[in-house]
Amino acid sequence: MGKVIAIANQKGGVGKTTTAINLGASLATADLRILIVDMDPQGNTTSGLGVARDELSKSLYRVLLDSVPAEEAIVSTPLDGFDALPSNRDLTGATVELLDLSDREYFLKKALLPLRESYDFILIDCPPSLGILTLNALVAADSLLIPIQCEYFALEGLSDLFTTLSRIRQVFNPRLRIEGVLLTMYDERLNLAGQIRDDVRAHLGDRVFETIIPRNVSLAEAPSFGKPILLYDVRSRGANAYLQLARELLSRAPVQ
Amino acid sequence: MGKVIAIANQKGGVGKTTTAINLGASLATADLRILIVDMDPQGNTTSGLGVARDELSKSLYRVLLDSVPAEEAIVSTPLDGFDALPSNRDLTGATVELLDLSDREYFLKKALLPLRESYDFILIDCPPSLGILTLNALVAADSLLIPIQCEYFALEGLSDLFTTLSRIRQVFNPRLRIEGVLLTMYDERLNLAGQIRDDVRAHLGDRVFETIIPRNVSLAEAPSFGKPILLYDVRSRGANAYLQLARELLSRAPVQ
Numbered sequence: 251m252g253k254v255i256a257i258a259n260q261k262g263g264v265g266k267t268t269t270a271i272n273l274g275a276s277l278a279t280a281d282l283r284i285l286i287v288d289m290d291p292q293g294n295t296t297s298g299l300g301v302a303r304d305e306l307s308k309s310l311y312r313v314l315l316d317s318v319p320a321e322e323a324i325v326s327t328p329l330d331g332f333d334a335l336p337s338n339r340d341l342t343g344a345t346v347e348l349l350d351l352s353d354r355e356y357f358l359k360k361a362l363l364p365l366r367e368s369y370d371f372i373l374i375d376c377p378p379s380l381g382i383l384t385l386n387a388l389v390a391a392d393s394l395l396i397p398i399q400c401e402y403f404a405l406e407g408l409s410d411l412f413t414t415l416s417r418i419r420q421v422f423n424p425r426l427r428i429e430g431v432l433l434t435m436y437d438e439r440l441n442l443a444g445q446i447r448d449d450v451r452a453h454l455g456d457r458v459f460e461t462i463i464p465r466n467v468s469l470a471e472a473p474s475f476g477k478p479i480l481l482y483d484v485r486s487r488g489a490n491a492y493l494q495l496a497r498e499l500l501s502r503a504p505v506q
Numbered sequence: 507m508g509k510v511i512a513i514a515n516q517k518g519g520v521g522k523t524t525t526a527i528n529l530g531a532s533l534a535t536a537d538l539r540i541l542i543v544d545m546d547p548q549g550n551t552t553s554g555l556g557v558a559r560d561e562l563s564k565s566l567y568r569v570l571l572d573s574v575p576a577e578e579a580i581v582s583t584p585l586d587g588f589d590a591l592p593s594n595r596d597l598t599g600a601t602v603e604l605l606d607l608s609d610r611e612y613f614l615k616k617a618l619l620p621l622r623e624s625y626d627f628i629l630i631d632c633p634p635s636l637g638i639l640t641l642n643a644l645v646a647a648d649s650l651l652i653p654i655q656c657e658y659f660a661l662e663g664l665s666d667l668f669t670t671l672s673r674i675r676q677v678f679n680p681r682l683r684i685e686g687v688l689l690t691m692y693d694e695r696l697n698l699a700g701q702i703r704d705d706v707r708a709h710l711g712d713r714v715f716e717t718i719i720p721r722n723v724s725l726a727e728a729p730s731f732g733k734p735i736l737l738y739d740v741r742s743r744g745a746n747a748y749l750q751l752a753r754e755l756l757s758r759a760p761v762q
């Protein structure tokens with residue numbers, strides 16, 4: 251029975267897509283079957299894996315709102331065992347259309363149900379907001395992985411995210427756990443990064459992954475070649491960090 | 507008659523808030539009266555200027571949906587001539603409440619009308635989405651300033667933004683111009699940054715500001731002290747770049 255992990259944080263640009271793509275790819279190299287779901291209308295996960303968004307006949311929008319079975323929309327990626335449920339601009343329309351429907355929070359959960367047997371992990375990349383698309387991901391998920399940049403504004407947004415999390419648990423998904431908080435874009439030359447790291451660990455304790463993702467240009471270059479970093483520059487610090495994160499994720503249980 | 511500029515890009519973390527705060531502060535030092543409007547429920551502009559979000563009795567939400575006059579919600583910032591219309595978590599509610607109202611795109615425009623005589627520039631910081639809050643900002647604005655990071659995913663999102671822009675012009679705001687496209691977080695040591703800079707200039711020509719904002723840690727540190735960079739570290743490269751941007755903005759007319 252596959253585990254569903256939502257990768258979410260309403261703060262923009264903190265490394266949600268980069269983490270979804272590269273954690274997914276790293277888990278796939280451990281002989282696990284991985285599905286990545288692009289729940290962001292920007293479609294960065296889709297294009298970052300080299301999938302042409304404008305040529306998709308079946309995308310996540312049609313799975314959610316046109317009853318297209320999810321497995322018909324699934325595409326393969328450059329890596330064996332790593333599939334994607336891609337999205338295109340149509341998904342922007344879903345943000346308004348879903349709001350008028352009853353059970354609007356459960357559309358993704360229902361769409362993913364038939365897939366849970368075929369994958370070991372299903373990772374959902376979320377947009378930078380706490381709107382209906384992210385809500386769908388949190389309702390469908392077993393756990394939440396929160397990437398956070400080592401910068402001031404990143405800390406600010408955490409309390410809103412935790413408030414949303416407890417509301418989701420009370421109303422829609424009591425089983426939702428925190429998979430972990432991941433420090434990203436860490437530049438050890440900057441005092442600011444060290445201060446934020448210490449702050450986050452002081453507040454969140456063992457919810458914070460030991461693994462820290464360093465700022466590494468290969469991570470920013472890889473998506474322009476449509477590849478996860480493992481296929482673009484496997485010796486880079488970025489690739490090594492995400493492999494380490496995959497190992498850590500497999501060895502630890504999620505926390506409250 | 508004050509000029510209203512929306513600072514928007516649905517891509518997250520590209521420097522919207524950092525540009526709103528520091529361009530605003532730089533314009534204020536040129537003896538202009540500046541208002542910054544925090545249209546992002548994250549409230550990063552509000553906290554980045556040292557305003558306590560949780561202690562606000564009147565915030566932008568109440569101006570938009572409780573008919574509180576805008577000037578009653580305005581607070582001063584650490585800089586003379588530089589005021590802010592702050593927001594707190596309530597603004598998240600506006601994203602759903604506005605959707606059910608007729609004229610939902612015009613709420614911010616109506617709220618800012620009485621203020622246009624009292625300020626030379628009104629800058630609106632937008633959330634990382636093309637939803638109803640950003641729509642309100644684009645309808646209220648005379649022009650749009652687009653910050654863009656020198657990274658691959660940043661280029662991807664531009665076509666969606668320009669599509670939205672032409673729809674807004676056709677339906678809601680025919681006068682909306684492009685103030686300019688601003689390259690941010692530029693690290694001259696990276697080939698990727700140079701490639702993206704050349705790409706953006708090739709596609710967008712004179713719509714791109716000459717001024718480029720370098721990656722500079724003082725810009726990331728300043729908000730934790732609740733100050734614009736001019737008051738935190740005026741000799742930094744970040745402060746110099748935003749002063750230069752203010753000069754360039756004042757000397758050029760917006761383009762189509």
Ligand SMILES: Nc1ncnc2c1ncn2[C@@H]1O[C@H](COP(=O)(O)OP(=O)(O)OP(=O)(O)O)[C@@H](O)[C@H]1O
Pocket residue numbers: 261262263264265266267268269290294376377378434435436463464465466467469470471473488516517518519634657658659660
């Ligand atoms: N560790 C890293 N080192 C260097 N660059 C990185 C790293 N992680 C991400 N990036 C780059 O930073 C930018 C932001 O990352 P990304 O797009 O993954 O964030 P996001 O949270 O998904 O953004 P959004 O909120 O828009 O969805 C991208 O251009 C990405 O390539």
Ligand SMILES: Nc1ncnc2c1ncn2[C@@H]1O[C@H](COP(=O)(O)OP(=O)(O)OP(=O)(O)O)[C@@H](O)[C@H]1O
Pocket residue numbers: 260261262263378401402403404517518519520521522523524525546550632633634690691692719720721722723725726727729744
């Ligand atoms: N030129 C720069 N050099 C270094 N750091 C920067 C620069 N500009 C912005 N930052 C930092 O990068 C992060 C993202 O910037 P900012 O929050 O302004 O982006 P944004 O587009 O407003 O994000 P969001 O999409 O979440 O609203 C912040 O932590 C900010 O302090």
Ligand SMILES: [Mg+2]
Pocket residue numbers: 266267268290294375376377
């Ligand atoms: Mg993303």
Ligand SMILES: [Mg+2]
Pocket residue numbers: 522523524546550632633
């Ligand atoms: Mg912002």
